[in-house]
Amino acid sequence: MLSLVPEIYQMKKSIRSSRKDLDRLRLNLFQKQIRNIYENVPFYREVFKKLHIAPEDFQKIHDLRKLPIIMKEDIRNNREKFFNEKMNSEKCFHSFSSGSTGQPFSSYFDKRCWVRKKYLSKLRARFSCGIHLGDRVAIFESEPAENLKRLNGFHPLRDLLLYIQYFSIFDDIDALLKRLIEFKPQNAYGPQSFFFYFAREVQKNKQTLSFLKRIYTSSEYGQRHAAQFIRDILQVEIYDIYGSTEFKEVSWECEQHQGYHINEDEVICEILNGNIPAAPGEVGEIVLTDLRNHAMPLIRYRIHDRGKILQENCPCGRTFSLMLPVAGRASEYIRLPDGEKISPFRFTTAIEKFSGLLQYQFIQESRADIVIKVIIDEKTSAKTFTNIEQMIKNITKGQMRVTVRKTDRILPEENGKFKVVKNMIQEPALA
Ligand SMILES: [Zn+2]
DSSP: OOGHHHHHHHHHHTTOHHHHHHHHHHHHHHHHHHHHHHHHHHHHHHHHHTOOOGGGGOGGGGGGGGGGOOOOOHHHHTGGGGGGSSHHHHHHHHEOOEEEEESOEEEEEHHHHHIIIIIIIHHHHHHHHHHOTOEEEEEEEEEOOHHHHHHHHHTTTTTTBBEEEEEEEEEESHHHHHHHHHHHOSEEEEEEHHHHHHHHHHTTOOOOOTTOOOEEEEESSOHHHHHEEEEHHHTTTEEEEETTTTTTTEEEEOTTTTSEOTTTTTEEEEETTTTEOOOOOOOEEEEESSOOOSSSOSSEEEEEEEEEEEEOOOTTTTOSOOEEEOOOOGGGGGGGGTTTOOOOOHHHHTTTTSSTTTEEEEEEEETTEEEEEEETTOOOOHHHHHHHHHHHHHHHOSSSSSEEEEOOOOOOOTTTOOEOOOEEEEOGGGO
16 A cells, blocks of 8 residues: 555646646656556557557557557457456456447456556546545446446545445435435436436425535536536535546546546556547547557557547646547447438437426337427427427428427436437447
8 A cells, every 4th residue: 555655645646737747757657558568468469569560659659650550349259369468357457348238248357457447547637526535425427326336335535535426326215324324425416317307306305405515427429518507406516527447547627627637647548439540520430559458458448438539728727638528329329211321419419408398218119200208497488399300301301200298207227327418229230
């Protein structure tokens, strides 16, 4: 633990260091990682040999492009080749995800990297965005309550820095509210769709939770209107976080909400269109490289999320560059009867222009049927429905039957995650 002290100091410093210092640190970490994969990871040793390259050929970060892009499937079929042969996987920490395509995947981390990603990096971002030492934090997990008992019994940081309690989003909402009022957390952490549902219940019960000041949302594409509703009802500040099981937190919103600061001393974030870099500000596929994980280093890993890099510096003065994740996993595209695929981003940007809309979900029910479930406020006129219908008809080029359906609750998936766009047609080609 003591050996982490300089690391914590450096982490804190990096966030506001000069661009030059941060770039120097990144290049250093990058070259160290390149040497690691060349010396210890069989898959990369073969790649270097096949491409006739050596670690010395990686003098700048963009030399990364010399390496191939990999995906979950490449690793799943060949796991031991992606693992550091000098490390023992049984001594590593690992994370398991069922994945959006339902195919399970495990990522392994060496101890040092795990502590950084699982705790230090998250704490750094939270402490720089509102959380104070000794605060109470309610974490809402997409896990049944029985699974959380162990976590509620022990936490390495419990009572040391923060008071943390875990809650299940599947629990009865009245019981949850009661427990929350007893705990009085200043901070809550969980999926946006849960807090939206939660805020609706608070509104119905005419309750006030004045102790709650900040909500940190993650693991879903955030909806603008839903976020505004949560802010208005619960009177909180909302900070969204972008991350994944394989990399943990990748980027996070600061108090300026101008984009998401990339943890640049943890990952390299590329935005690609096909295999070439997207133009600055252009939306493309997010491809990540881990600078810290030496056990199972993911290099140029296509995460199947989309986003863009923002060119502007954040007014908050933090050095880490800004990015913006956007809706649109490959499996969530809408496919027109003529075969054309339409990005979810097209639908979400169009629908977010309508006021009075609190939450929505697009469901492609069959080749020619699309249903839009909407939760609206009382002031919304019937004309909004016709306008949404017309807008979707235009985007789908008149090829689909469009139904806009008012509802009171849009349920998350079984894993607790909310899908903005849901494709019910099982087509392998969609990926
Ligand atoms: Zn900022």
